[in-house]
Amino acid sequence: MSVIGVLALQGAVREHVRSIKEAGADAVEIKRVEQLHEIDGLILPGGESTTMRRLMDSYGFFDAIREFGRQGKPIFGTCAGLILMANAIEGQEDANLGLMDMTVARNAFGRQVASFEATLDIKHVGDDFHAVFIRAPYILETGQDAEVLAAYQDRIVAARQGHYLCTAFHPELTDDNRIIAYFADMVEQSKQTLAS
Numbered sequence: 001m002s003v004i005g006v007l008a009l010q011g012a013v014r015e016h017v018r019s020i021k022e023a024g025a026d027a028v029e030i031k032r033v034e035q036l037h038e039i040d041g042l043i044l045p046g047g048e049s050t051t052m053r054r055l056m057d058s059y060g061f062f063d064a065i066r067e068f069g070r071q072g073k074p075i076f077g078t079c080a081g082l083i084l085m086a087n088a089i090e091g092q093e094d095a096n097l098g099l100m101d102m103t104v105a106r107n108a109f110g111r112q113v114a115s116f117e118a119t120l121d122i123k124h125v126g127d128d129f130h131a132v133f134i135r136a137p138y139i140l141e142t143g144q145d146a147e148v149l150a151a152y153q154d155r156i157v158a159a160r161q162g163h164y165l166c167t168a169f170h171p172e173l174t175d176d177n178r179i180i181a182y183f184a185d186m187v188e189q190s191k192q193t194l195a196s
Helices: 013-022 035-039 049-058 061-070 078-086 178-195
Strands: 003-007 026-030 041-044 075-078 086-089 101-106 116-122 128-131 138-142 147-151 155-161 164-167
Touching: 003 013, 003 035, 003 178, 013 026, 013 178, 026 035, 026 178, 035 061, 041 061, 041 078, 041 086, 041 178, 049 061, 049 078, 061 075, 075 078, 075 155, 078 101, 078 164, 101 164, 116 147, 128 178, 138 147, 147 164, 164 178
Parallel strands: 003 026, 003 041, 041 075, 075 164, 086 101
Antiparallel strands: 101 138, 116 128, 138 155, 147 155, 155 164
């Protein structure tokens, strides 16, 4: 069984752990860099991206997560995790991890009061996906290697680039585990490929 870690510095960690288990994979909360060697895939959960970046720097996760991705292991960023994965952030000089070729806008749908829910059709995942957006970012544009998986009001809210996946919404806050299961499949395929 694949083991998927959830970076447990901030955000909806327990909810992700529950979703991963319901999707049929094993889950572990990642609090120390050494734990990255024990997992097959990693989720960067929602939270506050600036705070998460600071905590990643403080605990030595920044370069370790980049290296985890360079090894071909899948990473899934939700909401703030999406911002962390982008190689460009609107109005900001420095990006964070720079894993995905995309430009994102932070808090693009508005502040906390502008949180909302919507029904999305997600490529490779399914239709009528109930998505929860909380102070959500969105993707302004993607590079050639990134595939748009879903849009809301013509704004990109889910994308994939190779073994990297991101959503502007919080899949862990609903009982619909299809996108978590999709990521679990990515992790299982990667595990088999890296083992061969």
